[in-house]
Structures are given as C-alpha cells and as structure tokens.
Amino acid sequence: MKMAKQSRAMPGPFSGLSVKIIMTIVIVILAVEVVIYLPSAAGYRTSWLDDRLRVGVVAARVLDAVPDAMNLPRMLTDRLLTSAGAQAIVYRHEGQSQLIELENAETPREAVTVDMRIRDPATQILGTLDTLFFGGDRIIRIVGEEIGQQERIVEILMSEAPLKAGLLGYSRNLLLLSLILAVITSAVLYVLVSRILILPIRRLTANMVGYRQAPENAALIVTPTARRDEIGIMEQELAAMETDIFSMLRQRRHLADLGLAVAKINHDLRNTLTSAQLLSDQVATLDDPKVQRLAPRLVQSMDRAVAFAQSVLDYGRQNVTPPRPVPVDLHLLLDEAAFDAGLVAHPAIRFVNAVPDAVSISVDPDQFARIFVNLLKNAREAFEANPNTVSPTLEVAIAETPESLTIAITDNGPGLPPRARENLFVAFEGSARPGGTGLGLAIARELTEAHGGKLAYVPQERGTRFEVTLPAATRVA
Ligand SMILES: Nc1ncnc2c1ncn2[C@@H]1O[C@H](COP(=O)(O)OP(=O)(O)OP(=O)(O)O)[C@@H](O)[C@H]1O
Ligand SMILES: [Mg+2]
Incomplete structure (x- = not known):
C-alpha cells in the first residue's frame, strides 16, 4: 500500500461549501422576488388608479346632482378637480356627457387611455411596464364606470407623473424589503446550515486530511458524535474505517518485523544444520552397529531440516x-x-x-x-x-x-x-x-x-x- 503524502489545504471560511450555499440562497430569493414583483407592482398601480376613479365618481355625482353643471361656480369645480388630482373629468350617462376642467388648463394634448374596465392580469402588468418605462410627462385618461351602473362612464384626465412616482417609490421599498429579507434569510440559513452541515463536514474533512498524514496515530481517529442522521453515519463509518486501517497497518508492520526475524533465525538455523549435516554424514560412516542402525534416520532428518530451512529462505527471497x-x-x-x-x-x-x-x-x-x-x-x-x-x-x-x-x-x-x-x-x-x-x-x-x-x-x-x-x-x- 503506497500512499500519496501530499496534503490538501482546507478551504477557508469564505470559500468552499458555505459560500456556495449562501450564494444560492440569495440568488433564489432575489429570483423569487423578481417573479413576485410584477404582479404586486401591477396591483399597486390598479389600486392607485381605482382611488382616483373613486374621487372622479364622487365629483361626477356632484355634477349630476346640480341641474346646470356648466354654471357651477368656477371655484367649486376647480376644488373638485384638484381634490381628484385631475385636469378634467368627463361624465357620460344616458347619451349625454358633461365636462368640467381646470380653468387655465389648455385642452389636453393626446392622452393615453387606461381602461379600468379591463382587469385581467396581463393587461395590468403590461400597463405597469408601460408606465415605468414610457410614463412620466404623459397625460392619462382613466376610464371607468360607476360600480353597478354600467352605462355611467367616468373619464378622468390627469398627469401620469404622480402615478409613476408612486410606482417607483413602491418598487424601491419592495427592493429594499427583498434585500433585507434575503440578508436575514441567508444569515439564519447560514447559521443553521453551518451548524448542522458545514461544521461537522469540515471537522470530518480536517480529520481525513490529518489522519492520512499519520495513519499510525490512533489519537487521530475521529470520535463520532451522537447524531443519527447521514452525517452521524458518516462519522461512525469513518471512525470504523480509520480503526480498521490503523489495526491493518499495525498488523502489517508486525508481520513484516516477524518475517524479518524469521528470515534471520532461519538463516542461522540453516548454517548450523548444514554443519550438523556434515557431522551426521561422517557419523554414518562409523562401523558401530548401533550407529549404523540410527544413522540413516539421523541423516534423513538432517536432510529434511536443511531442505526446509532452505525453502523457507527461498520463499522469502523469491519472485x-x-x-x-x-x-x-x-x-x-x-x-x-x-x-x-x-x-x-x-x-x-x-x-x-x-x-x-x-x-x-x-x-x-x-x-x-x-x-x-x-x-x-x-x-x-x-x-x-x-x-x-x-x-x-x-x-x-x-x-x-x-x-x-x-x-x-x-x-x-x-x-x-x-x-x-x-x-x-x-x-x-x-x-x-x-x-x-x-x-x-x-x-x-x-x-x-x-x-x-x-x-x-x-x-x-x-x-x-x-x-x-x-x-x-x-x-x-
Ligand atoms: N500429484 C499429487 N498427488 C497427490 N498429492 C499431491 C499431489 N500434488 C500435491 N499433492 C499434495 O498437496 C500437498 C501440497 O503440495 P505442495 O507442493 O504445495 O507442498 P509440499 O509438496 O508438501 O511441500 P514442498 O513442495 O514445499 O516441499 C502435498 O503435501 C501433497 O499432499
Ligand atoms: Mg511439493
């Protein structure tokens, strides 16, 4: 087993996993806000226009109540118009139409019609985008009807500037709110994620990096926490693996030591046996009948012993x-x-x-x-x-x-x-x-x-x- 010894540096606190997680969270929150923004801005614009229309309707009612609207005191009509923020109000019913306008207002140039009778989301969102990008110094004509009175149409002519200003202010607030939300959410998630995931993972990573440097140091074996989730299992498995490696390495070292010792002993043994073998060969030539009876067995045992020692030596050396x-x-x-x-x-x-x-x-x-x-x-x-x-x-x-x-x-x-x-x-x-x-x-x-x-x-x-x-x-x- 050969191990590459180069060490891997641990990523700092602002690189690696945590930053990836935080960036993802912020991007997702902002993306969600963009999707939410358009409908809510459209909602803001609609209610703004509805408010103007309501004032216009009230003004129109007043006009309707007086028999001769044309001859109303100038001051009164101007007040009515100013309170609605309008330059002119047109009231149509039963085929007639009545108009009041500010005294010194020149007849409006062309006006952009905003028909509040069409209320589907697509039109409202398109209208909002139109106001945001092209609005400002235009005049808008808000067209609506008195609630429940379809044939009574009210038209209000007014500048678009306040609407655009309101819309911009609303957008700004929403953006600020989203940012605050994103920061708070990611901060909370960061703390949670780093406590639950990143810190334990960093601990394990650091342990692996350290353990690989010195696998024979049992003090470096990770101590599993009491967690029972995936991280807990990871800790337990890592600890088991490191323990196994530790004992395997120790065993391997012992075996290698033993092998070396055996080879040494065997070498000496073979030499001693070879001398004994020579002696036993000589003993076999003696004439003594007792010796003659025992010698062959002695010689055979010696031969076997030498052969054994030799083959063990060969095995250690061979191949x-x-x-x-x-x-x-x-x-x-x-x-x-x-x-x-x-x-x-x-x-x-x-x-x-x-x-x-x-x-x-x-x-x-x-x-x-x-x-x-x-x-x-x-x-x-x-x-x-x-x-x-x-x-x-x-x-x-x-x-x-x-x-x-x-x-x-x-x-x-x-x-x-x-x-x-x-x-x-x-x-x-x-x-x-x-x-x-x-x-x-x-x-x-x-x-x-x-x-x-x-x-x-x-x-x-x-x-x-x-x-x-x-x-x-x-x-x-
Ligand atoms: N052709 C064979 N017929 C019968 N038994 C055999 C045969 N070949 C091997 N064996 C058996 O297999 C065993 C193992 O053989 P192996 O060659 O590995 O060891 P060994 O002959 O006992 O010792 P060594 O070859 O190291 O001196 C032998 O002891 C023998 O019992
Ligand atoms: Mg054999």
Missing part, C-alpha cells in the same frame, strides 16, 4: 523479479524438469512427455522450470508414498484453444489427500506429507500468475491433474 520471457522449447523444458524432479530412469514411475517437439513458448525458463519441477516432484513423492499403485504413470500434455494454451500434468496416483485440498496453493498450509513445507504449489501458482496464466487443480476420479493455462499469445511457434 521479487518479474519474469523475463524468452522463447523456450516446451518439450525440452519438461524433460529437464523431469530430470530435476528425479523422474528420469525412475525404477517404478513411467514419465510420458506428450508435448510435441518444436512447441515454443515465450516464458521465463527458470521460473517455468520451477513450476514444472514442483508439480512433477509432488507426483513422484505421492507415488513413492504409495508404492502399491498399479503401473504408476505421469503424463504431461498440451491442449490449445484460440484463447489459451493448457499444459496438463496428470498422474494416476493416490489423488490429493483431503487435508491438502483444503489449503491448496496456500503457502506453508497446503502440505499433507511428512517433510513437506507446503510451498511448492503456492510458488507454482504465483509464478504462473506472474506470466498472466493460471494454475488450477482439476478434480479427477482417480489420480491428480493440474493444469497450467497460459494466454494463447505465449505460444511463439
């Missing part, structure tokens, strides 16, 4: 180098392996190399020799441990498919003992024979896999079959 493939003649390689495995000219076992001549594969010759020697030696040892096997035969053959090349090593021996089958391919565990280290198959599998291949045990009715499967590309001729 750090990746395979260096070169074209190898498979038939020849197998013959050599059979020789090394003690199968050539064996008194009992018949070895059949069924691989045709001139099959060339691209593999590391040393490593592949080791694979085959291990497999063939296992078979020989199994046969020798069961001397009453009928015509003991060991055969190696190949089979090819477009994708792969399979080398099968088959014997008609006793088959795998159950104890070996359980831990097959597990180093130091797989052995089921006296004096075995249980490394042969583990090493063979490791080496095959380093070549992109597979080593598999294929169950048989009788005997044992192992298959080395290689990618078809391994075959070069």
Whole structure:
C-alpha cells in the first residue's frame, strides 16, 4: 500500500461549501422576488388608479346632482378637480356627457387611455411596464364606470407623473424589503446550515486530511458524535474505517518485523544444520552397529531440516523479479524438469512427455522450470508414498484453444489427500506429507500468475491433474 503524502489545504471560511450555499440562497430569493414583483407592482398601480376613479365618481355625482353643471361656480369645480388630482373629468350617462376642467388648463394634448374596465392580469402588468418605462410627462385618461351602473362612464384626465412616482417609490421599498429579507434569510440559513452541515463536514474533512498524514496515530481517529442522521453515519463509518486501517497497518508492520526475524533465525538455523549435516554424514560412516542402525534416520532428518530451512529462505527471497520471457522449447523444458524432479530412469514411475517437439513458448525458463519441477516432484513423492499403485504413470500434455494454451500434468496416483485440498496453493498450509513445507504449489501458482496464466487443480476420479493455462499469445511457434 503506497500512499500519496501530499496534503490538501482546507478551504477557508469564505470559500468552499458555505459560500456556495449562501450564494444560492440569495440568488433564489432575489429570483423569487423578481417573479413576485410584477404582479404586486401591477396591483399597486390598479389600486392607485381605482382611488382616483373613486374621487372622479364622487365629483361626477356632484355634477349630476346640480341641474346646470356648466354654471357651477368656477371655484367649486376647480376644488373638485384638484381634490381628484385631475385636469378634467368627463361624465357620460344616458347619451349625454358633461365636462368640467381646470380653468387655465389648455385642452389636453393626446392622452393615453387606461381602461379600468379591463382587469385581467396581463393587461395590468403590461400597463405597469408601460408606465415605468414610457410614463412620466404623459397625460392619462382613466376610464371607468360607476360600480353597478354600467352605462355611467367616468373619464378622468390627469398627469401620469404622480402615478409613476408612486410606482417607483413602491418598487424601491419592495427592493429594499427583498434585500433585507434575503440578508436575514441567508444569515439564519447560514447559521443553521453551518451548524448542522458545514461544521461537522469540515471537522470530518480536517480529520481525513490529518489522519492520512499519520495513519499510525490512533489519537487521530475521529470520535463520532451522537447524531443519527447521514452525517452521524458518516462519522461512525469513518471512525470504523480509520480503526480498521490503523489495526491493518499495525498488523502489517508486525508481520513484516516477524518475517524479518524469521528470515534471520532461519538463516542461522540453516548454517548450523548444514554443519550438523556434515557431522551426521561422517557419523554414518562409523562401523558401530548401533550407529549404523540410527544413522540413516539421523541423516534423513538432517536432510529434511536443511531442505526446509532452505525453502523457507527461498520463499522469502523469491519472485521479487518479474519474469523475463524468452522463447523456450516446451518439450525440452519438461524433460529437464523431469530430470530435476528425479523422474528420469525412475525404477517404478513411467514419465510420458506428450508435448510435441518444436512447441515454443515465450516464458521465463527458470521460473517455468520451477513450476514444472514442483508439480512433477509432488507426483513422484505421492507415488513413492504409495508404492502399491498399479503401473504408476505421469503424463504431461498440451491442449490449445484460440484463447489459451493448457499444459496438463496428470498422474494416476493416490489423488490429493483431503487435508491438502483444503489449503491448496496456500503457502506453508497446503502440505499433507511428512517433510513437506507446503510451498511448492503456492510458488507454482504465483509464478504462473506472474506470466498472466493460471494454475488450477482439476478434480479427477482417480489420480491428480493440474493444469497450467497460459494466454494463447505465449505460444511463439
Ligand atoms: N500429484 C499429487 N498427488 C497427490 N498429492 C499431491 C499431489 N500434488 C500435491 N499433492 C499434495 O498437496 C500437498 C501440497 O503440495 P505442495 O507442493 O504445495 O507442498 P509440499 O509438496 O508438501 O511441500 P514442498 O513442495 O514445499 O516441499 C502435498 O503435501 C501433497 O499432499
Ligand atoms: Mg511439493
């Protein structure tokens, strides 16, 4: 496990998550306000115009009440008009129309008609936009009818300026209110969000960053709070993960230390045993009958002990180098392996190399020799441990498919003992024979896999079959 050690800086309080959240909130509130603004401004304008119209209606009633409106005192009509903010009021009913206007008012130039009898929202909003963008020094004609009296129409002519001023003031207030609302909302949300989300997340983030720097420091493992929501689960899971990593690292270190110690002990042991082996060889040559009886067993035990120490040493050392493939003649390689495995000219076992001549594969010759020697030696040892096997035969053959090349090593021996089958391919565990280290198959599998291949045990009715499967590309001729 290799870990990148560069550290990641934590984002400051105004970068990262919190700012993104606040910006989003403010933008959403302002967007909502824009959508709300138009209808409410239209509402403001409508009620403003309705107010004027109501005054106009009152004035019109007064006009209606007097028999001769034309001759009303000037002062009175002017007062009426001023109170309505109007320049002129026209009152139409039963086919007649009456007009009063301010004394010194020149007849209005063209006027923009605002018909208050049309009250759908679209018209009102369009009218509002019209007032806001084009209004100001125009004259408007507000047309409406007396409530419940459809044929009595009142028209008021007046300047648009006060309406626009009112509308602008209203908009300004609304904008100010929205801003205040946005600020308050985002402040409240900020506090909430940062307490509930951001601070705990920052704590976890800081912990992860810190822990990765020093995963062997148990004090850095996060302490989960009592929360039961997603953040709480995150804290608990992180704590569990960090605890696991901590113990895994510690275990790994211990194992590495142990391995080193074993290698040292083993090395010394092998040297001592080798000296003892030399001695025991000499002892075996003594004439004493007692010695003659015991010596072979002593020599055998010494040999086994030395072999064991040697293979443990080899296992510790082996296989750090990746395979260096070169074209190898498979038939020849197998013959050599059979020789090394003690199968050539064996008194009992018949070895059949069924691989045709001139099959060339691209593999590391040393490593592949080791694979085959291990497999063939296992078979020989199994046969020798069961001397009453009928015509003991060991055969190696190949089979090819477009994708792969399979080398099968088959014997008609006793088959795998159950104890070996359980831990097959597990180093130091797989052995089921006296004096075995249980490394042969583990090493063979490791080496095959380093070549992109597979080593598999294929169950048989009788005997044992192992298959080395290689990618078809391994075959070069
Ligand atoms: N062809 C076979 N027939 C019967 N049993 C076998 C055969 N090959 C392997 N075994 C069994 O599988 C076990 C594991 O084999 P492996 O080669 O991994 O270890 P080992 O031979 O005991 O020790 P090492 O090879 O390290 O000296 C053997 O002990 C043996 O019992
Ligand atoms: Mg073996």
